[in-house]
Amino acid sequence: MPEAVLPDRPDLYVVARMLERLWRVGEPMLKTRLQVAANVNYDVFAKYLAWLVSRDLVLLVGGEDGHERVTLAEKGRKAYRRLVEWMDEFSREGRASP
Amino acid sequence: MGRMAHRETARLALGIACFFLPFLAVNWLGLFYVVMVLPIGALVMLAIYFLPRTRIGTVAGTLELLRWHLAHGIRLTQHQVTASFSTLKVRVDSMSELEIILKETPQGTVVSYKAGATDTGWTLIAAPIILLLPSIIALFTAPWIYYKSARFVRRFVAPLLPADGVLRNVIRHDDIGALLVAHAAEDHRLFSEAYRAERNAYWDALGIIGMLAFVTWLVLFAALNITSTNPDYAARASAAVMPSTAGVLTFTIPSLWIAHRIFKPRLAKWKGWIARIDGVWKTEATRSMPEDSAPSSFEILSEAAKEAPLCLHSIRKAGLSRDRESWGILLWMVWFGLTFTVQGIVSVGWSATWQPNSEIPTTNLALAFCGVILLIGAWIYYGRWKRRQEAKMNLEIANWNHRLDELRHRMERFLEELQFDA
Numbered sequence: 001m002p003e004a005v006l007p008d009r010p011d012l013y014v015v016a017r018m019l020e021r022l023w024r025v026g027e028p029m030l031k032t033r034l035q036v037a038a039n040v041n042y043d044v045f046a047k048y049l050a051w052l053v054s055r056d057l058v059l060l061v062g063g064e065d066g067h068e069r070v071t072l073a074e075k076g077r078k079a080y081r082r083l084v085e086w087m088d089e090f091s092r093e094g095r096a097s098p
Numbered sequence: 099m100g101r102m103a104h105r106e107t108a109r110l111a112l113g114i115a116c117f118f119l120p121f122l123a124v125n126w127l128g129l130f131y132v133v134m135v136l137p138i139g140a141l142v143m144l145a146i147y148f149l150p151r152t153r154i155g156t157v158a159g160t161l162e163l164l165r166w167h168l169a170h171g172i173r174l175t176q177h178q179v180t181a182s183f184s185t186l187k188v189r190v191d192s193m194s195e196l197e198i199i200l201k202e203t204p205q206g207t208v209v210s211y212k213a214g215a216t217d218t219g220w221t222l223i224a225a226p227i228i229l230l231l232p233s234i235i236a237l238f239t240a241p242w243i244y245y246k247s248a249r250f251v252r253r254f255v256a257p258l259l260p261a262d263g264v265l266r267n268v269i270r271h272d273d274i275g276a277l278l279v280a281h282a283a284e285d286h287r288l289f290s291e292a293y294r295a296e297r298n299a300y301w302d303a304l305g306i307i308g309m310l311a312f313v314t315w316l317v318l319f320a321a322l323n324i325t326s327t328n329p330d331y332a333a334r335a336s337a338a339v340m341p342s343t344a345g346v347l348t349f350t351i352p353s354l355w356i357a358h359r360i361f362k363p364r365l366a367k368w369k370g371w372i373a374r375i376d377g378v379w380k381t382e383a384t385r386s387m388p389e390d391s392a393p394s395s396f397e398i399l400s401e402a403a404k405e406a407p408l409c410l411h412s413i414r415k416a417g418l419s420r421d422r423e424s425w426g427i428l429l430w431m432v433w434f435g436l437t438f439t440v441q442g443i444v445s446v447g448w449s450a451t452w453q454p455n456s457e458i459p460t461t462n463l464a465l466a467f468c469g470v471i472l473l474i475g476a477w478i479y480y481g482r483w484k485r486r487q488e489a490k491m492n493l494e495i496a497n498w499n500h501r502l503d504e505l506r507h508r509m510e511r512f513l514e515e516l517q518f519d520a
Contacts, residue, residue: 009510013397020394023274024387036390055516079516080396081274083509087400088281090505094406094498 442466
């Protein structure tokens with residue numbers, strides 16, 4: 001697993017893409033499938049994954065077939081919900097503004 | 099057939115019957131009064147369909163929770179909902195609309211509805227009634243619009259009310275899927291409104307160009323007729339047709355092309371956004387899986403948020419008509435400018451043609467000059483108004499983008515700081 005350090009601050013969209021896909025699938029998913037959903041190359045994906053694991057947003061679990069899978073932790077679900085809530089509140093304020 | 103469907107059919111029949119009720123007076127008044135009776139029948143029918151509230155049921159639960167439950171349930175069917183304190187306005191289709199009214203009583207929250215029409219629907223109903231004789235058209239459009247609203251209630255709203263009248267198992271407000279559905283639905287409504295406003299503005303522009311072309315043709319035709327020395331009227335008229343038409347076409351065709359160039363990209367932009375948001379809405383409402391590398395719903399809705407000020411601007415501006423003061427001033431300047439100019443030029447032309455030996459009256463020249471000054475003034479005024487509007491909009495967009503950047507930084511900070519509160 002690469003170092004949990006990202007070149008700059010994490011890209012919000014990449015994090016959101018990964019958290020959203022894990023939330024949507026609702027069960028542990030293969031890293032390769034999550035990487036496709038994140039739409040980044042493997043090196044970048046590995047860094048983001050390590051970063052998410054280090055913050056307890058996602059968990060790595062072993063599958064019966066021997067492949068490691070990724071699943072959304074409760075903290076990750078709450079974090080994603082928070083992001084969606086903020087965006088929703090922001091848009092609602094904007095729509096209501098005169 | 100359920101009770102609700104029976105009620106719906108009964109009201110449809112009653113409305114159609116009432117349309118013909120005023121015809122009884124025709125025998126007494128005379129056939130000429132059919133013209134008056136038709137719109138009266140149509141108005142009675144409209145009152146029967148669109149004024150009374152129809153009760154759907156009573157639910158034990160707070161108004162707020164029930165409103166949220168109904169709005170969420172309807173949004174899952176991909177219909178636009180506008181929620182206010184005690185009402186939900188649902189857009190059924192391009193012609194029918196629906197108002198769901200909630201009222202808290204000691205027995206629970208009473209849910210009722212009122213059928214209605216969209217702007218397009220009302221135009222289709224009202225225009226024939228205003229023209230009196232074509233009111234007969236309302237006999238088809240009004241029942242159809244009412245039927246669509248009533249059918250929507252029967253199919254989608256009534257099943258949302260719990261059979262035992264007690265609201266339970268409502269999805270919590272903070273559920274991620276429900277939030278995304280509500281957000282996508284609201285954005286869809288906003289972008290659809292922007293698209294409709296822009297499309298209306300486009301048609302308005304075409305209408306104005308058409309009207310101007312007609313007026314200009316008439317003025318040119320009249321001016322050429324007056325200034326011609328040919329004593330034969332028919333020859334004078336036929337000689338004036340071609341130059342008038344050519345003159346009008348030289349400005350009409352470029353104007354139509356410019357209007358098309360201005361509006362087409364905007365229309366395409368809003369249409370593209372509607373399609374993208376529609377995709378998100380569908381994905382969230384059906385809980386389906388998007389394509390593997392498709393952008394997330396969060397990402398699309400965040401990107402859509404960037405367009406919100408432009409979207410609101412499209413909805414609110416509706417041209418000068420929203421700024422009534424400026425609109426009034428401009429209308430006054432253009433109207434009197436055109437009147438003075440045409441009057442002055444025609445009078446000068448008349449004098450020069452038919453009284454060549456007399457002096458050209460200076461009052462007519464002054465009138466034409468005043469008209470031209472007014473038209474130039476109107477042009478400058480409009481230019482300034484437009485620049486003010488653009489500056490205001492740019493400021494709004496800059497403020498909005500600044501707030502959006504702040505939100506994004508707040509989100510990124512939140513993610514970065516997560517490790518510390520683990």
